[in-house]
Amino acid sequence: MATATASSELITKAQAARAASRELRTLSAERKNAGLRAVADALEANLPAVLEANARDMDAGRDAGLSEALLGRLLLNEQRVRAMANDARNVALLPDPVGERFDARTLPSGVRVERRRVPLGVIGCVYESRPNVTTDIAALCLKSGNAVVLRGGKEAVHSNAAIVALMRQALEEADAAPEAVQFVTDTDRAVVDQMIRLNDYFDMFIPRGGEALIRYVRDNATVPAITGGVGVVHIYVDASANAEMASEIVFNAKTQRPDVCNALDTMLVHSAAAPSFLPGAASRLAAAGVEMRCDQRALSLIGPAPEALVHAAAPGDFGQEFLALTMSVKVVDSLDEAMEHIEAHGSGHTEAIVTEDYSAATRFTDEVEASVVLVNASTRYNDGGRLGLGAEVAISTNKLHARGPMGLRELTSYKWVALGDGQTPA
Amino acid sequence: MATATASSELITKAQAARAASRELRTLSAERKNAGLRAVADALEANLPAVLEANARDMDAGRDAGLSEALLGRLLLNEQRVRAMANDARNVALLPDPVGERFDARTLPSGVRVERRRVPLGVIGCVYESRPNVTTDIAALCLKSGNAVVLRGGKEAVHSNAAIVALMRQALEEADAAPEAVQFVTDTDRAVVDQMIRLNDYFDMFIPRGGEALIRYVRDNATVPAITGGVGVVHIYVDASANAEMASEIVFNAKTQRPDVCNALDTMLVHSAAAPSFLPGAASRLAAAGVEMRCDQRALSLIGPAPEALVHAAAPGDFGQEFLALTMSVKVVDSLDEAMEHIEAHGSGHTEAIVTEDYSAATRFTDEVEASVVLVNASTRYNDGGRLGLGAEVAISTNKLHARGPMGLRELTSYKWVALGDGQTPA
Numbered sequence: 001m002a003t004a005t006a007s008s009e010l011i012t013k014a015q016a017a018r019a020a021s022r023e024l025r026t027l028s029a030e031r032k033n034a035g036l037r038a039v040a041d042a043l044e045a046n047l048p049a050v051l052e053a054n055a056r057d058m059d060a061g062r063d064a065g066l067s068e069a070l071l072g073r074l075l076l077n078e079q080r081v082r083a084m085a086n087d088a089r090n091v092a093l094l095p096d097p098v099g100e101r102f103d104a105r106t107l108p109s110g111v112r113v114e115r116r117r118v119p120l121g122v123i124g125c126v127y128e129s130r131p132n133v134t135t136d137i138a139a140l141c142l143k144s145g146n147a148v149v150l151r152g153g154k155e156a157v158h159s160n161a162a163i164v165a166l167m168r169q170a171l172e173e174a175d176a177a178p179e180a181v182q183f184v185t186d187t188d189r190a191v192v193d194q195m196i197r198l199n200d201y202f203d204m205f206i207p208r209g210g211e212a213l214i215r216y217v218r219d220n221a222t223v224p225a226i227t228g229g230v231g232v233v234h235i236y237v238d239a240s241a242n243a244e245m246a247s248e249i250v251f252n253a254k255t256q257r258p259d260v261c262n263a264l265d266t267m268l269v270h271s272a273a274a275p276s277f278l279p280g281a282a283s284r285l286a287a288a289g290v291e292m293r294c295d296q297r298a299l300s301l302i303g304p305a306p307e308a309l310v311h312a313a314a315p316g317d318f319g320q321e322f323l324a325l326t327m328s329v330k331v332v333d334s335l336d337e338a339m340e341h342i343e344a345h346g347s348g349h350t351e352a353i354v355t356e357d358y359s360a361a362t363r364f365t366d367e368v369e370a371s372v373v374l375v376n377a378s379t380r381y382n383d384g385g386r387l388g389l390g391a392e393v394a395i396s397t398n399k400l401h402a403r404g405p406m407g408l409r410e411l412t413s414y415k416w417v418a419l420g421d422g423q424t425p426a
Numbered sequence: 427m428a429t430a431t432a433s434s435e436l437i438t439k440a441q442a443a444r445a446a447s448r449e450l451r452t453l454s455a456e457r458k459n460a461g462l463r464a465v466a467d468a469l470e471a472n473l474p475a476v477l478e479a480n481a482r483d484m485d486a487g488r489d490a491g492l493s494e495a496l497l498g499r500l501l502l503n504e505q506r507v508r509a510m511a512n513d514a515r516n517v518a519l520l521p522d523p524v525g526e527r528f529d530a531r532t533l534p535s536g537v538r539v540e541r542r543r544v545p546l547g548v549i550g551c552v553y554e555s556r557p558n559v560t561t562d563i564a565a566l567c568l569k570s571g572n573a574v575v576l577r578g579g580k581e582a583v584h585s586n587a588a589i590v591a592l593m594r595q596a597l598e599e600a601d602a603a604p605e606a607v608q609f610v611t612d613t614d615r616a617v618v619d620q621m622i623r624l625n626d627y628f629d630m631f632i633p634r635g636g637e638a639l640i641r642y643v644r645d646n647a648t649v650p651a652i653t654g655g656v657g658v659v660h661i662y663v664d665a666s667a668n669a670e671m672a673s674e675i676v677f678n679a680k681t682q683r684p685d686v687c688n689a690l691d692t693m694l695v696h697s698a699a700a701p702s703f704l705p706g707a708a709s710r711l712a713a714a715g716v717e718m719r720c721d722q723r724a725l726s727l728i729g730p731a732p733e734a735l736v737h738a739a740a741p742g743d744f745g746q747e748f749l750a751l752t753m754s755v756k757v758v759d760s761l762d763e764a765m766e767h768i769e770a771h772g773s774g775h776t777e778a779i780v781t782e783d784y785s786a787a788t789r790f791t792d793e794v795e796a797s798v799v800l801v802n803a804s805t806r807y808n809d810g811g812r813l814g815l816g817a818e819v820a821i822s823t824n825k826l827h828a829r830g831p832m833g834l835r836e837l838t839s840y841k842w843v844a845l846g847d848g849q850t851p852a
Contacts, residue, residue, distance in 0.1 A: 022769070107814055120826070343448075373842070374844040376849075388539070399839035401650075403840055416798040416830045418807055
C-alpha cells in the first residue's frame with residue numbers, strides 16, 4: 001500500500017518537474033536570479049512560520065528520542081534561516097553556467113561548431129535531517145536551470161514542507177518556474193528505491209547522507225548518481241617536510257571541523273622525520289583532545305605524556321573515516337610506502353603531502369589518485385567555496401562527469417551546435 | 427555452471443586490468459604511441475594468421491545461418507586489416523589527453539589550483555560482430571591511459587582471439603602495459619550481466635551494439651554506462667528554407683549511409699514550403715530507392731510518380747530509427763509544431779533545421795535538446811572525426827559526462843591539484 005502511494009506521488013511530481021524543466025532550460029539568468037531573491041525574501045518575511053514548523057519537528061524528534069547531534073542538525077533558529085536566505089542571494093550573484101560556449105571552432109568544411117552548456121534536466125535529491133539542504137539544493141538546481149525533486153528526512157517533514165511552500169509561492173510570484181521545485185512528502189524508504197531507478201524522469205541523482213545511503217545508491221542506482229562524501233583522508237609528512245608547517249597543516253586538517261569528509265583520518269610520517277616531528281605534533285593534537293591510534297613505531301616515538309589519548313592501532317583503524325577527534329598514525333620508510341598505503345586504504349577523496357622535496361611533490365601529485373591532491377596545504381581545501389567554485393552541491397569521488405567539489409557548472413551538460421550554409425560531408 | 431566459470435574469468439581479467447591501469451596511468455605518451463605503432467605493425471605482419479582465424483568464424487557463421495548483413499560485418503580481408511592498422515597509427519598521432527591542465531588559478535590564499543586530466547581507470551566494452559572494434563576500442567583506451575576489458579560477439583571469437591593475442595604481444599615487446607588489454611572469451615550472456623554491475627572493477631561501461639543491448643544496459647547497469655547510439659533523427663525544412671539546399675541536405679542525410687545512427691529518419695516540412703519543395707525532393711529520394719512513409723498532407727503533395735515507394739505513414743513510423751532506405755515525412759504548420767514533434771519523438775541524438783530565418787535558427791538551436799543540433803548542415807556531421815575530435819569511441823546521448831561524439835578527452839576524468847606553502851583555511 002505504502003509503495004503504491006509513494007509511487008504515484010513520486011511519479012506525479014517527477015512528471016511535473018520534467019514539464020517544468022522545459023520552461024526552465026530557456027529561462028533567463030535575470031528571471032532565475034529574481035526567483036532566488038524572492039525565495040530569500042520570503043524566508044525572512046515568514047520567519048515565524050518556518051520556526052513554528054521546525055518547533056513541531058523538534059518536539060516530535062525529542063519525543064522519538066533523537067540524539068542531541070541529530071536534534072542539533074534539525075534545529076532552525078533566526079540565524080540559520082537568515083543564513084539560508086543569504087545563501088540563496090549568493091547563488092543569485094554567481095555567474096549563470098547555462099549558455100556558456102566552449103570549444104568553438106570552424107571546421108575545414110566551413111561548419112562552425114561549439115559546445116554550449118545546457119541544464120541536465122531533472123535532478124533527484126534524497127537527504128537527511130538538515131532543513132537548510134532544501135533551499136540549498138533547490139537554489140543551485142534553479143540557478144543551473146534544473147528542475148529538482150527533493151525528498152528530505154522524515155524528522156524534518158514539517159520544516160521542509162513549510163520551506164518548500166514558501167519557495168514555490170515566491171517563485172510563482174517572481175514568474176520563475178515554481179513547478180521546478182517538487183517535494184515528495186512520502187517518507188517510505190521505498191520512495192528512494194524508486195527514485196534511483198526512474199531513468200525516464202531523472203537525469204542525475206544526488207544522495208546527501210551517510211555512508212550507508214551513499215553505498216546503497218552506488219550499488220543500486222541506474223539513474224546516474226553522484227556518490228561521494230566518504231573521505232578516508234591521509235596526510236603524508238615526508239622526510240624533507242618543514243616540521244612546523246606539517247604540524248600546523250595536520251592540526252588544522254584534524255581539529256578545525258572533525259565531523260566532515262575532508263578532515264584528516266590518517267597521518268603517515270617518514271621514519272627519518274618521525275623522531276623529531278611526532279612527539280611535538282602529537283602533544284599539540286592531544287592538547288586539543290585528539291585520540292591517536294598508532295602503529296608500533298609511532299607509539300614508541302610519541303612517548304608517555306598524552307597517553308590517555310594514545311593507543312595502539314587495530315588494523316581497522318587504517319582505511320577508516322572517523323568523523324571525530326580520532327585519527328590513526330603510521331610510520332613509513334619511503335614515499336613509495338606512503339603512496340602504497342594510500343592506494344590500499346584511501347577512498348579517492350582528499351590526499352596531501354607535506355614536503356620540501358621537489359621530486360616527492362611531483363611524484364605524489366602525479367601518482368596519487370584522489371578528487372583533490374594537495375602539497376603543503378590543509379585537506380580542508382577540498383571544498384567548493386575554498387577552491388573558487390562559489391557554491392557546492394556535493395563532493396564527488398566519481399570519476400565520470402565531475403570529480404571533487406561540484407558547483408553550478410557541474411550541474412550542467414552540454415550540447416553541440418553546428419552552423420552551416422549547406423554542407424554535406426562527402 | 428556457466429555463470430560460475432564466466433564469473434571467475436571475468437573477475438580475474440578485471441583484476442589484471444585494474445592492476446595494469448596503475449602502470450598505464452603514468453605511462454608516457456611516447457611509450458603509448460610506440461605500443462600503438464607496434465600493434466599496427468603486428469596486424470600487418472601477421473595478416474595471414476588474422477585472415478585464417480576470420481575464415482574459421484566465417485565458416486562457422488555460414489554453417490549457423492548468419493544473415494548476409496551479419497557476415498558482411500564479420501568479414502576481414504586485407505583491406506580491412508590494413509585499415510585497422512592505420513586507425514591504430516592515427517590514434518598514435520592524436521594529442522594525448524592525459525595530463526592536460528585546465529582551470530588553473532591562484533586562490534586568494536595563495537594556493538595554486540588546477541584540474542588535471544587523468545585516465546578513468548578500467549573501461550568495460552561489450553560489442554557485437556565487427557572484429558575491427560577490438561583494435562579500435564583498445565587503441566583509444568590505451569591512448570587515453572585506460573585499461574580495457576573487451577567482450578566481443580561469439581560469431582567473431584576466433585578473429586578476436588587472434589587479434590588480441592597479437593596486440594598483447596606487440597604491447598609487451600613495446601613495453602607498453604600489455605595487461606591493460608584483456609579479452610573475455612566466455613560468450614555466455616551472464617557475463618554482460620556481471621560486467622555492468624562490477625562497480626569495484628569498472629569505471630565506465632561502453633555497450634556497442636543494437637538498441638536491445640543499449641536499452642538493457644541503460645536499465646540495469648550500476649557501472650556508469652555510455653548509452654547512445656540510437657538516433658531518431660529529424661530534419662525540419664522551414665518555410666524560409668532554400669529549397670535546393672534543403673533537398674541536398676536531406677538527400678545526403680538519408681542516403682549517404684542509411685544504416686548508421688546519424689542518418690535521417692523523419693523529415694518535417696513547413697506547410698508553406700511543402701507544395702514547392704516536397705515533389706522535387708521526394709522524386710530525388712525515390713530515384714535513390716528511398717521509401718517514404720507520409721502523413722496525409724505530405725502524401726497528397728508528393729503525387730503519384732514514385733508511388734511504389736510512397737505510402738501512408740502508420741503512427742509508429744514517427745519516432746522510429748529505420749537504419750535503412752526508409753523515412754517518414756510530415757507537414758507541420760509552424761516551427762513550434764516541428765519542435766514539439768521533435769521533443770515528443772526524438773531520441774536526443776541529432777536534430778537539424780534548414781532555414782534562412784535568423785530567429786528560427788536561433789530558437790531551434792536554443793530550444794531543441796539533442797547531442798548535436800545543426801542549422802543548414804547534414805546530420806551526418808554528428809561524428810567524432812567530422813566534428814574535429816580525431817577519433818570516436820561512441821556517440822553519447824547521455825547528459826552526464828559526455829554528450830555527442832566521444833573522443834579521447836571524453837575517456838578521461840580529472841583530479842584537482844592544489845599547491846600551497848603551508849596554507850590552512852580559517
